[in-house]
Amino acid sequence: MKFLIVGLGNPGPKYENTRHNIGFRVVEKLSDDWQSGSHGLLARIKHRGKQITLLKPDTFMNLSGKAVRYWLQAENVPKENLLVILDDLHLDFGQLRLRGKGSDAGHNGLKSIDQLTGGNDYARLRCGIGSNFHPGQQADYVLSEWSGAERAGLPTLVDTAAEMALHFCGHGLQNTMNKYNVRGGKGDPKPPKGGE
DSSP, X not given: OEEEEEEOOOOSGXXXXXXXXXXXXXXXXXXXXXXXXXXEEEEEEEETTEEEEEXXXXXXXXXXXHHHHHHHHHTXXXXXXEEXXXXXXXXXXXXXXXXXXXXXXXXHHHHHHHHHHTSSOSEEEEEEOOOOSOTTOHHHHHTSBXXXXXXXXXXXXXXXXXXXXXXXXXXXXXXXXXXXXXXXXTSXXXXXXXXX
């Protein structure tokens, strides 16, 4: 069985340590062996007998759907075996929330994927980056580097998100939501039911 795990971010050293690139950080935790491919960098791993393709799109965030659509087709991965990992302003820093579908909530990466893959019916793992910015400064905030306090908590966030991604491939969406959305969500009171 094949899976595609996509970490969202922007390519290049300028963006490497920004909040918007948390998706890249999580998939980088899963492999050190990356190679250039169409529309991005790829790594291939195995977990519990599953073949997993990891992808860091090089299309920039707003065009992430081009890379996702290409590799879903190239690897013949069913959409239910796609997991997209991204930053989320609506969750406190360190919160993690897995969903089986849902709105793009203003995230340009998800917006592009929805448009180019024919809908929002795919799993997404949202990594909370908080919303410590003034009105109108959202773009500056997500493209800024982590604060000192955030850097201290980042390894735990990345480790848990990577663990959740593998668990999704090994045990499925519902099992992973039941296990992690409460424990990893730090205060999310009950397991969600798969919607947004």
